[in-house]
Amino acid sequence: MGRTDRGAAPEPTVHEADPVSRPEPRGLSRRGLLGLAGAGVAGLGLGVGGDRVAQAAVAAASPSAAVYPFYGAHQAGIVTPAQDRLHFAAFDLAADATRDDLVALLRDWTAASASLAAGAAIGQFGAASGSYDAPPEDTGEAQGLPASGLTLTFGFDPALFETPAGVDRFGLAARRPPLLVDLPHFPGDLLEEGRGGGDLCIQACADDPQVAVHAIRNLSRIAFGRASLRWSQLGFGRTSSTSTSQATPRNLFGFKDGTANIKAEEPAVVDEQVWVPAADGPAWLAGGSYLVARRIRMTIEAWDRTILREQEAVFGRTKGEGAPLSGGTEFTEPDFSLAGRGDTPLIDAAAHVRLAHPAQNGGARMLRRGYNFVDGNDALGRLDAGLFFISFQRSPEQFSRVQLSLARHDALNEYTRHVGSALFAVPPGARRGSHIGAALFA
Numbered sequence: 001m002g003r004t005d006r007g008a009a010p011e012p013t014v015h016e017a018d019p020v021s022r023p024e025p026r027g028l029s030r031r032g033l034l035g036l037a038g039a040g041v042a043g044l045g046l047g048v049g050g051d052r053v054a055q056a057a058v059a060a061a062s063p064s065a066a067v068y069p070f071y072g073a074h075q076a077g078i079v080t081p082a083q084d085r086l087h088f089a090a091f092d093l094a095a096d097a098t099r100d101d102l103v104a105l106l107r108d109w110t111a112a113s114a115s116l117a118a119g120a121a122i123g124q125f126g127a128a129s130g131s132y133d134a135p136p137e138d139t140g141e142a143q144g145l146p147a148s149g150l151t152l153t154f155g156f157d158p159a160l161f162e163t164p165a166g167v168d169r170f171g172l173a174a175r176r177p178p179l180l181v182d183l184p185h186f187p188g189d190l191l192e193e194g195r196g197g198g199d200l201c202i203q204a205c206a207d208d209p210q211v212a213v214h215a216i217r218n219l220s221r222i223a224f225g226r227a228s229l230r231w232s233q234l235g236f237g238r239t240s241s242t243s244t245s246q247a248t249p250r251n252l253f254g255f256k257d258g259t260a261n262i263k264a265e266e267p268a269v270v271d272e273q274v275w276v277p278a279a280d281g282p283a284w285l286a287g288g289s290y291l292v293a294r295r296i297r298m299t300i301e302a303w304d305r306t307i308l309r310e311q312e313a314v315f316g317r318t319k320g321e322g323a324p325l326s327g328g329t330e331f332t333e334p335d336f337s338l339a340g341r342g343d344t345p346l347i348d349a350a351a352h353v354r355l356a357h358p359a360q361n362g363g364a365r366m367l368r369r370g371y372n373f374v375d376g377n378d379a380l381g382r383l384d385a386g387l388f389f390i391s392f393q394r395s396p397e398q399f400s401r402v403q404l405s406l407a408r409h410d411a412l413n414e415y416t417r418h419v420g421s422a423l424f425a426v427p428p429g430a431r432r433g434s435h436i437g438a439a440l441f442a
Contacts, residue, residue: 066149077151079264081243086235090198110435119147148208155424195420198230235371256322284439287428295420298386316351350411366391
């Protein structure tokens with residue numbers, strides 16, 4: 001199963017593709033050949049909501065063969081079983097871009113994303129079947145590769161609605177969610193220029209790094225003349241599980257991460273903690289979520305010289321099993337009341353597991369989809385490595401409440417620093433024949 005030059009979808013693992021007819025190639029606009037998206041495969045049958053368990057089983061059995069529908073009530077890439085690779089990208093719209101340009105870009109991205117998610121090349125002629133006198137519609141490096149569980153998730157930054165200077169570029173200020181404001185500067189933040197912001201974001205997750213990179217590369221080409229890449233992050237080795245079919249992975253400190261993460265098989269919890277309900281408003285965001293992205297640099301060298309007892313005390317879990325220090329197995333609920341010798345708590349007051357626990361944060365939970373990263377080394381020869389934290393939640397306040405507690409007291413702060421931060425409103429899934437965020441512009 002692999003991509004074809006003419007955009008014909010391979011036989012999907014989960015659902016049969018709907019038959020579509022292809023339109024004639026569009027004429028070239030002032031945006032140029034690189035802005036030509038073409039018509040993509042219309043997507044796959046059902047939305048993600050009713051197939052979470054079945055899709056999780058398919059992904060676990062054969063990750064490279066998994067196909068997740070692009071169209072649906074919710075965007076894929078949230079409760080979808082977390083894939084192994086990430087390419088996250090944020091874009092700035094061109095200074096002269098109009099509202100019509102923005103809508104056209106979202107339409108083109110939607111059409112291309114439906115093809116990419118189905119494992120097909122984008123455009124009518126793909127990478128090798130078009131005119132020899134024009135650039136190919138698809139860059140071609142994913143030819144012959146399956147869909148690899150690719151999901152593409154789109155989000156809108158506060159600046160899309162109103163710039164920091166108060167300019168309403170696209171007539172959207174009145175439709176800005178009240179909760180969509182830049183995240184606060186938390187204690188200890190050392191944010192670096194160019195590692196946050198951007199009008200739009202795309203989260204590409206897949207089980208093959210080339211598939212994820214191919215998706216962002218081609219969506220960037222489609223945006224040519226209308227939007228440009230502001231910043232991006234590659235990630236590997238998911239650091240959390242979003243399905244009960246997945247084992248708990250480890251972060252670069254060697255500890256299991258995301259043991260208590262929200263799972264797709266908990267629909268009531270997902271509805272309560274992840275999806276924005278109509279009652280929260282605005283109406284166009286109902287069924288969507290809020291995405292928080294944080295680039296967390298780990299001081300690997302200092303951690304590697306720390307004794308095991310201290311490492312476990314910092315996390316509040318054993319490094320091997322991942323069990324809480326209060327006893328049991330990985331999935332045993334921590335008992336923060338238990339004390340050892342001298343009435344010292346078995347789980348320290350500054351332990352990460354204690355401070356991040358819902359019981360310490362008014363019941364707030366998040367669905368995390370973070371990834372490890374290693375981006376070479378810095379000028380001092382230290383690894384530029386860490387965690388690219390991603391979470392989805394019904395309200396940004398859920399993240400801020402937990403992060404404020406961690407920023408003030410977490411023993412892990414000695415070994416980490418937060419250098420990048422971003423918040424995006426994630427609209428609900430696109431309906432067939434429409435595009436991502438269509439209700440915002442209705």
